[in-house]
Amino acid sequence: MADRQSNLEGLSSEAEEYPSWQVYRRILGYVKTLKKWFILAIVGNVIYATASALMAPGLKYIINSIENPTEANRVLVAGLIVALFMLRGLGAFMGQYFMANVSRGIVHDMRQKLFQNLIRLPATFFDRNSSGHLLAKFTYNIEQVTFAATNAVTLILREGLTIVGLLAYMLYENWRLTLIFLIAGPIIAVVIRVVTRRFHKLSKQIQLSMGDVNHVTGELIGGYQVVRTFGGEDREVARFTKVSKNNVRQSLKMALTQAVSTPVIQIIISLCIAVLVWVVLDPAILRDMSTGAIVAFLTAAVTCAKPVRQLTSVNAVIQRGISAAQDVFMLIDEPREADTGTHVAERVRGDIEINHLTFTYPGQETAVLDDITLSIKAGQTIALVGTSGSGKSTLSSLLPRFYDCEPGQILLDDIPLQDYTLHSLRQQIALVSQQTILFNDTVHNNIAYGDLGDVSREAVRQAAKDANALEFIEALPDGFDTSLGDNGKRLSGGQRQRLAIARALLKNAPVLILDEATSALDTVSERAIQDALERLMKGRTVILIAHRLSTIEQADLIVVMSEGRIVEQGTHDELLAKQSAYALLHSQQVNDRPIDITGEEAPRTTQGPDQAPDDFE
Structure with a gap:
């Protein structure tokens, strides 16, 4: 798990090379297909912001009407209050509902692209990534991305336009006093810049910790029988507690940063408002402005505090979204399984040639297969036998091109596997794995x-x-x-x-791979299945991997493997007559005496005659 996590961290750091604005622009690119709903949401937010900004001049009109009461003013003030709140309600509804349409649409589109690419990624990708971290991208990460693309945009539009409207009114009333208030701008910008870097770093750590939580939970769900049988409940609880606490710790760091930054910004704004009040109470200023204008101006300044606070809090949402988007886009951009072949076959004969094949799993140094050469004629049944780790299953996994092999070559009907399209190649192969x-x-x-x-x-x-x-x-x-x-x-x-x-x-299919295909069957069922398989094998090329040698005695060719190499091959009778590796394996099962291929006899086991020895697959 640590290796997988470090790998993910490496990939994440690679994604950080791209500027945040570029990532965010790509996030907003998903809005293009949903622009109708997005435009309606923008209109709603503009209506909401306009109504909110009109509250301050509306208050001025109300105070002036109180000072000069008339019947017309009574009706207009009442109507103004109702109209402003109706406009805010309409704008809030449009902004929230239509942006929800955009949000769910983005979730759907991103998950579709993720899944469409995931289903075509090579086997090596799944080897190096845990399912828990991959699932986290589909759940937690994408939700964070959509928050950045929708909730954040809603807040930026609604609160940003509200601030613009309030500042415009303040400039209209008294531009000199407004400049005093705007002194807070550069100071707030510095605070936001520092906090942004912190948010981005913590967002990465939260995503990795969520992947760890999913990973441990997934292992428990998939292996609950083993956990209970071997009394691993306490161990798994301890593992989960550890990763969950780490997630809580990272989340609290984010919450602390946000909790500190917001009051700091609020204090800066309050200091500016205090200076404004001190200046406004100057007799010279009081003479130049009416009571309604002064109250409305100060109300506009005080009202700015809330949208500014909202805008600073949205910074955390945006940074979480950008950080999550880097992981999501990394998976979307992950190179797909190479499919450069052009040959399309309707149905192959089933001749297989393996020439000097050597294979090493990516990231490992030791070869799993070493200089394998094997000829399989169409219609033959080839049995691969050997101790666990000898390379039998690996060899069978190369035929459908789950992995590409170099150096060496595998030919199907005299055509290299790489020359077939993947779909055409895999149509020729049926697989039953263990x-x-x-x-x-x-x-x-x-x-x-x-x-x-x-x-x-x-x-x-x-x-x-x-x-x-x-x-x-x-x-x-x-x-x-x-x-x-x-x-x-x-x-x-x-x-x-x-x-x-x-x-x-x-x-x-003309080629059939049976990798321990009857391993889970009882004796009666296996006998019935063997009859069916024997009928199926006629006229087809069959690669049979089995640990019970009694199931492969009728194979046309038995290939004995050890440590990634072919040590001998022949029919059952031929190999027994040689009194070599296969004979030792056969003796091991018949006499229930575990004997290594090297000929070294091991102590007896307590297994029954139909059971596989511990060192067999």
């Missing part, structure tokens, strides 16, 4: 997923039948229309695995 992934959708939609969405219900039913899943599916409350919930947790492990196998059966 980690079954199901979606919060119906049974039918989980089997007929993605490109398979248009197949008939009968075809889906047949695939389920071939995967030995039909019986339990029909026993569900709504059959194929039953919703599975989060990752199909309502089903047993074997049932979930059989749905994944049914999905692969339905795809009917």
Whole structure:
């Protein structure tokens, strides 16, 4: 987790190279598609600001009317009060409601762009970023961005125009006195500049701490069974308390900065107002201005304090938005999975050639695969076996190009994988991995997923039948229309695995990758599935990864791997006759005696004959 966080911090610091105004301008760019609502919101804020600014000259008129009461003045004063408050109410409604439309529209647009790019990012991106920090961008960060683009704009327009209107009236009444009040401007600007830097720094820390909170929470939700089984409740509570306290600490720093800056600015304004009052009470000034004008002028000066306070508080919102936007835009701009291939294949034969392939995961130094050369003919079933960490699953993940391999080359039907378009390449491959992934959708939609969405219900039913899943599916409350919930947790492990196998059966691809495909099945179900898989394998290229050697004895070629290298290959009988690596693995399972590929015998385990040894995948 620390590595991922440091990586995020590095990316965030890189984003800081862009000026804040440039980031904010990009935020406001999302308003273009919502300009109708934005314009209406601006009109509402202008109405509100105008009505607020008219309060001061209105007060002058009221005081003058009190000094010179007439019937006309009584009606006009009453009407003026009602009109001003109605205008403020109308402006507040328009500004708030139409800006809410803009806000939700920006949230939708940004989340769409985030998701559309996220779904096309390479596997290496997901390897180096935690899900908690990514989810924080979709929730917390985007909300902060929209606050900066909408709430902040609302306050700037409404309070800013109010200040402009009040200052305009003050200049009209007495420009010399107004200059005294404007002395506060440069001082306030210096305070805001200092506070802005602090807000920006703290906003980054708050976002990282929110990502940590999401990360720890997500791990608990995904692994609650392990937590409870191993008594990890106290440990997880301690972890969550730590990251939550850090989030509170950073938030309180932000609140402290804001709480200090606002009174400081208020004191500066109050000092200016005090000087104004002292000057206004000079007899010479009193002679030049009427009582109504003096009261209205001082009211306008005092009224400026509230919008100035609002404008200083909006600085925190803007800085949080800019800081959050840098992370959001960083993800939106993240380079997508390279798809430079142009070859489109309808259906390949399934010949696979691997030539001197070496592969190292990004950020690591040790090669996972080392000089792999392998020839797989169309229609052959190839079994990859070996101890955990030997590179079997890594090799299978290179075929759909989840990772690109260099040096070395993989050819499909004599064409390099990089020459295929990604969609065309992956259409040729069906995958059932040891980690079954199901979606919060119906049974039918989980089997007929993605490109398979248009197949008939009968075809889906047949695939389920071939995967030995039909019986339990029909026993569900709504059959194929039953919703599975989060990752199909309502089903047993074997049932979930059989749905994944049914999905692969339905795809009917020429290349089939089975990575521990029967690992979660009981003996009876596995036997039924093996029969179905054997029928499916005919005429297709199958790459089979299994820890139980009894499931691969009929493979056309068995490839034994160790530490990223191929140590031997051949049929089951050929490899047994060699009395080498495969024979040792086979002996290990048959005799329940863990023996390393190097030939060193380990102590007996207490596992049953059908269980995988601890050092096997």
